[in-house]
Amino acid sequence: MKIAVIGGTGLIGSQVVKILTATGHEAVPHSKSTGVDVISGQGLDEAVAGADVVVNLTNSPTFDEASLAFFQTSMDNLLAAARKGGVGHFVILSIVGVDQVPELDYYQAKVLQEKLLAAGPIPYSIVRATQFMEFMDAVLSWTADGDTVRLPATPIQPIAAKDVAAAVAEVAAGTPLNGVRNIAGPEIFALDELGRITLSHKGDNRTVATDPTAGMFAVVKGDVLTDKDAHLAPTRYTDWL
16 A cells, blocks of 8 residues: 655654555655645645555644644644545554543643544544653653652553554554554553663662652543553563663
8 A cells, every 4th residue: 555654754653664664565754854744734735645544643843732733733734635635544643541631731632633533534543552661761851850850650551662653554554443542561650660760770870759740740640541451562661671
């Protein structure tokens, strides 16, 4: 199949393109660097013309309320181009538990993206993933203060980006789900404990203080960002480290 991967040069997109190409598909990466802009619409019609599948892996440049406008505009433009181009399957990547954390603007924006896709005219698939292992350094930096990193004990089920890419590629090459597939890492950790494991592995002598008010994951209630019944990926966090 011909598969247009929008956001195909990023962390997940570049790996999705590689996997799909290796399995015999014509996977074409598109991004701003290739002249495709999902906000202005520049290059979109050409990018999706003749594609059997569109995989949209673009992401908002911010995590604040501006992300709502990003996903509204980008999805409107992409769905219009895909409809015009006769695309038969539209895939997006979202977040496990995304509809359970209305306090976060970015999660609201991803819910909006899902709703726009589901309400549209094109058969679709939504892949919801748990938190990427690759994001732990950023999480640690948000609440670092001198020799201490403050983290809540929010349950997290980290998944490796390579496993996310494999799942997205598998869904993209398959029959539209017209629904959601949850994917997750094989283990659940409290975020503060995950921070301690990460720092210890790196030989970083900072300490992690458990603080239920620290960082964006402080507003998450219970274990909504985990899913024991998800499709479990093989990579364990300590092996990934």
